[in-house]
Amino acid sequence: MRDVSAHPYMANSVPAIQQEMLDSIGVATVEELFVQIPEDHRLSRPLHLPPALSERELRRHLLDILSKNSTTEDNLSFLGAGIWQHHVPAAVDEIVRRNEWLTSIYGEPSSDHGLYQAWFEFCSQLGELLNLDLVGMPVRSWGTAAGHALRMAARLTGRNEVAVVRAIDPERLSIIRNYCEPPEMANHIAIRLVDYDPATGLIDLDDLRAALGQQTAAVYFEVPCYLGVIEHQAAEIAAIARVAGAQTIVGVDPISLGVLSAPSAYGADIVVGTIQPLGIHLHAGGGVGGFIATRDEPRYAAEYPTLFINIAETIKPGEYGFGRALLEQSSYDQRENGKDWIGHSVYMWAVAATAYMATMGPQGFVEIGEIILQRAHHAASRLGDLEGVRISFPSGFFKEFVVNFDDTKKSVSEINDALRAEGIFGGHDLSSDFPELGQSALYCVTEVHTHADIERLVGAVQKVIAR
Amino acid sequence: MSVELKQYQAPVWNEPVILDMGYPGRRGVLFAAVEPEIRQHVGDASDLIPFAMRRQDRPALPELSEPEVLYHYLRLSQQTLGMMGISLFGTCTMKYNPQINEAMAWRPEITELHPLQHEDTMQGALEIVHNMDLMLRELSGMDQFVFQAGGGSEAAFTNCAVTRAYHASKGELEQRDEVIVTIQTHPCNPATAAAAGFKVITLMLDESGYPSLDALKAVVSNRTAAIMVNNPDDMGVYNPDMKEWVRIVHEAGGLAFYDAANFNGTMSKLRAREIGFDACMFMLHKTFGAPKSGVGGPATGAYGVSSELAPFLPSPLVVRDGDRYRLDADRPQSVGKIREFLGNVQVVLKAYAWTRSMGAEGIAQASDISVLSNNYMEKGLLAIRGVTRSHPEATTPRMEMTRYSFQQMKEETGVDIHDVQNRMSDFGIDPLWASHEPWLLPEPFTPEAGEMYGKEALDRWIAVIARISDEAYSDPELVKTSPHNQAVHRLKPGMIDDPSSRSMTWRAFKRKMAATG
Structure with missing residues (x-):
């Protein structure tokens, strides 16, 4: 027991309480509880960390550091x-910052019913923008969504090549390469980059046709593409992919979908994209988030790596609650046999995005x-x-x-x-x-x-x- | 210990799904029309879109005023128990998320910072990232951290990518296609290893609670790429042979990765690098006080490595040159990107603030309290009818978690662990966490006391479990039909499993309900 004041974050840092607990279990010192750790595993000196700060000192310290940033608001x-910079309604910020869901684990649907409903409404509203019935909970970014979608397509088709538009964010492409595995791996997915027309920024359809073959699992392109251009040959690209037996995967910025066609209208099989424009600040890059959506067909549902939230009747007539459908196919349940992997994502941003979409409405x-x-x-x-x-x-x-x-x-x-x-x-x-x-x-x-x-x-x- | 349980009733708002709300024409936010000069210059917006790409329908979103949206979501937040009760969700290390950290992270100096700004305009953010790196180096003994991974699973995937790059640099990747884990390694490790292209070998536990050295030796070979392990595991068992494990794997040419998800019980006590590990990861969204955000993040899996592996880390890295910080992207052996930009910088800031508030003394004390509280709870829980513990013959104290089983109670009453979870929420307490799959122990549960909650809260949690045990033995139907005091009742079985009724969006639900009448 240390002779220091109780720490505000730790209710049991009062020495007398620790003594009560030690007495209760009949142990003389806390150190005795660590006997499992062998002596030669232990750190032999105290940690060297900067001195602890009170809240006031911490605030001052952080403000000093943060003042060295010059932001998109200052400039x-x-x-x-x-x-991207978009307007975030103040009501969205108030909603997303509620302490109630700030920190909770996903409890059972019983205890965290409200959070589950908010998540279901996120998937549902995004489904309306996309005109698609099956929307998973967010993944960590657009790049990770694209990476997962390409792996889904490889599993769906049993093929091991993908055609990817070359006018793509280099960061996104780097992530995709990591997801598609290096050539040394047995399940490597080969990436064929498809050129764009230097005059228009649109996909070079001849190069696309040349890139497709018996092993093509998917064609991936974006509307708008990284260079900003609205790929208006989208329907033709999807048709070319379909003839080749490949899946069409389209990446979109959902803030465009009030005026631009939903990808399902021009033949997309799997739609991915970002959720950041939907009411999420930049956060120095920490505002990114991604999604995966498809038609509601069991063969697609069976390949998602994401969490799903489903609506269902409860045992009380007329009442609805929410569950976690298909969790059994995730890596939480299946370990190395799960669909890729699941873990922390950006579900807090799903709360911001659902509030944003409801605030925006169709108009x-x-x-x-x-x-x-x-x-x-x-x-x-x-x-x-x-x-x-x-x-x-x-x-x-x-x-x-x-x-x-x-x-x-x-x-x-x-x-x-x-x-x-x-x-x-x-x-x-x-x-x-x-x-x-x-x-x-x-x-x-x-x-x-x-x-x-x-x-x-x-x-x-x-x-x-x-x- | 005698605790009188408080009456609890969750708010019942019967809140409709938002797509079933609103009135045509209502608006939640308005945008000023463009200035006349712009309109005159570029004309109608629809003429700026290639004809084939114009949307023909209006998205069927709800039409609501601003307060209607705000109060709908505030009502939903009220129907979220979160941490307001007592949440001892094992392996998640439920921890206070200090409000000062939230307030700082939501300042415009962070929220309005674009990650592609010139380095000169983001020196503050880079300084925080670099100083967090330095503190994690001290806590682990590693030589370099990177914060790109948006959670622990993504950090495990980062490790697999780094492992691939390391062996590829030696020309051995094709040969080294196996990753070794234990059955008690968190599922994200075998899952990311498989997704990265490795074959996964899983070691089972022996009666001591961890796999034997012989079991490890039997599978290590020149095909071994790496081991991925945690220590202690989520049963609170510490593997004392770990130095020897790492030595054996190194001798065979493999790498050793320490998943420090369960760091709360060992922080300040030991360092991964000194046990021999080449790489480790910390969860800034649990161990370091940043919010888990509904098991969803944004989170950060801080991934640290030895200097030998540092060239392979994702890019860019934040480095310090004198008084200036810069992004180093000129790293030819790097695996590139695991996620866009620098990762969740706001989460790093919160973790940095937590570490500065705690200091070395506070961190050591948090570890002590976590282990003390777990052992204190163990005494109370094992006194409850129907509760047993994993490895009952292992007599040394568990670390910050203990794995219990309600199998005996299930056999005697028919009440299972899911019933217990539902019933707990009737007392305003977050349902217990059972266990990762596979359930090595039937009807498992795994509380993790952590350092935040006081003794009274722990006593109340134990009293709720005791009450539910009493109810199971006296009135099992009460437990099996719970919850009774919650916002909603339990789901009707079946709908979730049948694709003709299983609905993940409102539009799917309407369609499927219409089809089945």
């Missing part, structure tokens, strides 16, 4: 590329989609008017677009450094990941960017390139 930001999604399209196209057009600046794929994009600066004789890095000095975060630099695009940046414009913001950007870019 005018046009960064996207996998996580909210239509309006936000229209506003984003108009603001993004206006910004692209205004930037494209500048001397030496070119919009690489000037039509048919949603909220992101590629801005090329080759003719300014300046690098994206130089331009972004100068913009940053003006309090502007320029678009994400694509020059090392997509060298064929030259000195290009991926700009993101959403509903949060006003006309004045866009004019400020245009003015600043003009100034920078004129130097």
Whole structure:
């Protein structure tokens, strides 16, 4: 027992209580309870950690550190590329931060009925945006959703190759490569990258046809793609995949689905994507989350690695409750024979996203989609008017677009450094990941960017390139 | 110990599913139309979408005002017991999530930080990540941590990816295709090993509570890629041969990974690296005080390795150059990405804040209290009719968890562990955790006291189990039809298993109900 004050987080840190408990079990010291650990396993010295802080000291300490960050609120930001700035209604933040579900484990459906219902409503509302009946609980990110979906397709088809669009987020592709296993492994899934047309950003259909064969389990593409372009050959791509006996997997940004077709309408078999735009802040990258959805067919349901929440009648007539359907196929039950693996994901963000979707309603999604399209196209057009600046794929994009600066004789890095000095975060630099695009940046414009913001950007870019 | 149990009744709101609420035309949020200059310049939004890709229908979402949405979800939050009762969910290490940490993590300096910002504008975030790395190095003896994994399972997968890269760098990956676990290793380890392409070998326990050295020696070979083990396990049994295990695996050319999910009982007492392990993982969302968020996260599996494995870690790593922090992505042997960006930085911040609040003394004390509380509970629980313990012949004190069984009570009364779980919620107490599959012990349960709850709470938990045992022996139907004081009753059996009625969305439910009349 240590001679220190009780710690506010530990009710039993009062020495007298510990003595009561020791007396109760007839043990003289706490140390005696650790006899299982052999002497030669033990750390022979106290830990060297920084001194403990009181709440007031901790707050001051953290504020000092956090003040070294300069955020997208302090600056005018046009960064996207996998996580995007959208308006988060204050009510959504209030809901997601409730202590009731902040920390709980998933208790039985009896004790945590409200949390289960919120989760079911997340899956249900996302199902309405997607026009799909089967939606799993979120996975950790869009990349992990795509990785799992490709493995699902390989199991469904018994095949071991996939065709993946090359205009993809390099981080997402890296995750997919880890999920598809290296060539040395027996179950390696080979990835064939499908080119895009350098003029339009759309998939090169000839290259797609050439990539498909007897072993193709799936074709994976995105709407909009990483470079922002709305892939309008989607139905044709799905048809080509179907002829080859492959699954069509489509990645989407659900905030576009008030105005863009749901992938099920153009032939997607498995739909994946991000949930971050649905009411979740950036959190320095900690706001990401992904989903997997399909038609409600048992052969698809049988391959999901996710948790499912099902609605069902209770033993009281007219009353409904929720359960965890198909948990028995998960790795919790099946260990190495489960469907990939399950574990901590981002279920808290499912609560934010369900509140967001309910707040938005059908008209909210239509309006936000229209506003984003108009603001993004206006910004692209205004930037494209500048001397030496070119919009690489000037039509048919949603909220992101590629801005090329080759003719300014300046690098994206130089331009972004100068913009940053003006309090502007320029678009994400694509020059090392997509060298064929030259000195290009991926700009993101959403509903949060006003006309004045866009004019400020245009003015600043003009100034920078004129130097 | 005599505890009078309080009456409890959960809120019953009979809240409809939100898709069954609302009125056409209601709005929860409005957006200003674009400025006239923009409209004049780009025209109608629909003309900006390729014709084939325009949505033809309106998504059938509910139409609600802002307060209707807010209060619906507040009512649902009220129908979530969470941690307000007593949650001793074994292996999850239920721990207080300090409000100061939440308040700090929800400040705009973190919530509005974009992960692709220039390093100069995110020095604060990088400093926190780096300093958390340093503290975990001290706690484990490892040389480098990475926080990309969004949970323990993803950290286990990270370990499998690093294991692949390590053996591939030696040209031995094709040959080393086996990962060894024990039946008491958490399921995420064999599952991620299999998903990473390895064959899984599972060692069973002998009467001492852990697999024998001979069992290990019999399966270790030049095909061994790694072992993945925890210690202690979730029965509170510590394997004293672990140094020898690691030596044997190393001698055969394999790697040794320590799943430190059950770290609460050993933190400050031992370090993974000194036992010989090459890699380990910590759950920042349990052991380090960040919220589990409904077993769902966002969470963080902090993954740490020796300097020999560090080149293979996911990228980027946060490194310190003098007074400045930067992201090092120039790492040619790296496995690349396991998850996008830097991981859940806000969770790292919460864990950092927890560790700074506890200090070395506090962490050591938390470990002491966890083990003391478990042994205190054991005395009370074993006195209850129908309760037995795993490995009854092993007399040394268990660590921070003990595995119990209600098999005797089930045989004598017909009341099973699921009935007990449901009935517990009638007393305002979170249902117990049974065990991972497979159930080595029938009708299992595994409380983990942790350091947060006081002795009174532990006494109340024990008293609830005692009461339910009494009820099982006197009025088993009361338990078998529970819960009675909860927001809803138990589900009717059957619907969940039949694809024609099993509904994971509201639209599926409406369709299936209409089809079956």
